[in-house]
Amino acid sequence: MQAILRQARASGLSRPQLARPGVLRAPLLSRTLVTKRYTVEHEAVEYDDATGLGIVCITDHAQSSLGDVVFVELPVVGTEVHKGDQIGAVESVKAASDIYAPVSGTIEEVNEELASQPGLLNKSPEAQGWLCKIKMSEPTEMEKLLTEEAYKDSWA
Template identity: 55%
Template sequence: MTTRFTKDHEYIRMEGEIGVVGISTYAQEQLGDIVFVELPSVGQTFAKGDEAAVVESVKAASEIYAPVSGTVTEVNEALAGEPGLVNTAPGAEGWMFKIRPSDPSELEGLMDEAAYGALIG
């Protein structure tokens, strides 16, 4: 189960044919306490780089971009009542949405953990 990252600090973790999308630990640390998350709708389609969600923190609002082109298959409903999950478990319970990539080769253009670590280093 490989996790890939964008330069905008989103991650996508493939679980079979579905990618789980959220923001990195680094991103949530930069944002501070998350107070609201606006999620896409199930069935919505995005091109790679499209704005797919918004997180609002005590510091700022930040757009979340689709790391790959595809269709949203599920959203994390728990974030509506508990947006702080993005802070406490960004890679686990704090995921934002799941997407079925329409072009899986786009994953190859994303950073692996080592490259992302060098970016934020």
């Protein structure tokens, strides 16, 4: 057995890659990197490098500042947007606020539930209250957005 391991190491194979007759190997797993970044305008985007999609939402801080949300205007699916473009608006009992694209790309999907349940932005702004999904054209734009710590420092 040690001779087989030495031979495998010499050929560059690691232990899990060793093949023996009659033994099934586990399939190779791919790793997906999900990154979440923020803007100073209180939008957040969660980017999945496997799909190329960025899920856009407002932050919990934004929803608490707005108060009870009563209406959400969302972008149209298929619209091409550039970082900083207005993509929608949120109206609450206190104020109205525009939503800006944190990244560039094409709107792939919008959260239709917000039309009948705008309060989802208050209950779960960064999960159930997501706004849209953008197929990102420039994934490197994520690097220019704020980390969670930097975002919190920007309004603290």
